[in-house]
Amino acid sequence: QVQLQESGPGLVKPSETLSLTCAVSGYSISSGYYWGWIRQPPGKGLEWIGSIYHSGSTYYNPSLKSRVTISVDTSKNQFSLKLSSVTAADTAVYYCAGLEGATTFDYWGQGTLVTVSS
Amino acid sequence: DIQMTQSPSSLSASVGDRVTITCQASQDISNYLNWYQQKPGKAPKLLIYDASNLETGVPSRFSGSGSGTDFTFTISSLQPEDIATYYCQQYDNLHYTFGQGTKLEIK
Numbered sequence: 365q366v367q368l369q370e371s372g373p374g375l376v377k378p379s380e381t382l383s384l385t386c387a388v389s390g391y392s393i394s395s396g397y398y399w400g401w402i403r404q405p406p407g408k409g410l411e412w413i414g415s416i417y418h419s420g421s422t423y424y425n426p427s428l429k430s431r432v433t434i435s436v437d438t439s440k441n442q443f444s445l446k447l448s449s450v451t452a453a454d455t456a457v458y459y460c461a462g463l464e465g466a467t468t469f470d471y472w473g474q475g476t477l478v479t480v481s482s
Numbered sequence: 483d484i485q486m487t488q489s490p491s492s493l494s495a496s497v498g499d500r501v502t503i504t505c506q507a508s509q510d511i512s513n514y515l516n517w518y519q520q521k522p523g524k525a526p527k528l529l530i531y532d533a534s535n536l537e538t539g540v541p542s543r544f545s546g547s548g549s550g551t552d553f554t555f556t557i558s559s560l561q562p563e564d565i566a567t568y569y570c571q572q573y574d575n576l577h578y579t580f581g582q583g584t585k586l587e588i589k
Contacts, residue, residue, distance in 0.1 A: 398576075400578075409569065409581070409582050409583045410569055410571075410580040410583070412580065415576065423577060426483060459525055467514055467516070467573040468516050468531045468573075469516075469518075469526070469571070469578075473525065
């Protein structure tokens with residue numbers, strides 16, 4: 365059973381870089397699948413941030429592309445998100461997810477709230 | 483980018499009612515449309531994939547239909563445990579967009 369767990373700071377200062385990691389268990393990232401990040405501002409809807417294939421190919425939401433970097437570490441079986449120059453608008457619950465066939469978000473982490481505030 | 487317009491944004495219905503939610507894509511997405519259920523404080527859960535296929539373990543009262551730009555999600559007989567927010571999600575060339583969500587409440 366594939367399980368995902370997000371980790372990282374819950375509070376980030378404006379203009380700094382948000383960094384989160386998603387640890388994957390029950391499946392080897394190097395075996396395949398796509399892996400992604402989705403966020404949800406408090407009381408609002410879901411927004412896809414970006415995805416990465418196990419080979420390292422990345423795909424980003426055009427609205428965030430200039431600030432986002434997603435990377436994968438197959439040795440640790442985890443993937444990471446970096447979002448630079450954050451503002452209060454980046455305050456959200458951040459979810460990591462796994463996509464078996466690249467079309468559906470099949471596996472989800474529990475989500476982690478990141479607040480941008482000084 | 484493909485935009486998804488989901489309606490209604492909220493819906494109040496009685497137990498046993500038939501509930502319908504629609505999602506419209508800004509361009510043809512074939513059948514690359516999925517539906518998720520999200521309960522408060524929880525991650526979304528996949529219910530329907532490729533417009534009309536029921537995910538394993540999901541009750542048969544949930545169904546989906548449509549292709550191209552217009553899609554429908556239906557709960558045939560609303561149950562108390564179905565109270566949640568529902569989202570459509572499209573897939574296009576490894577880019578994804580979610581609808582705005584429909585918050586379903588019991589009348």
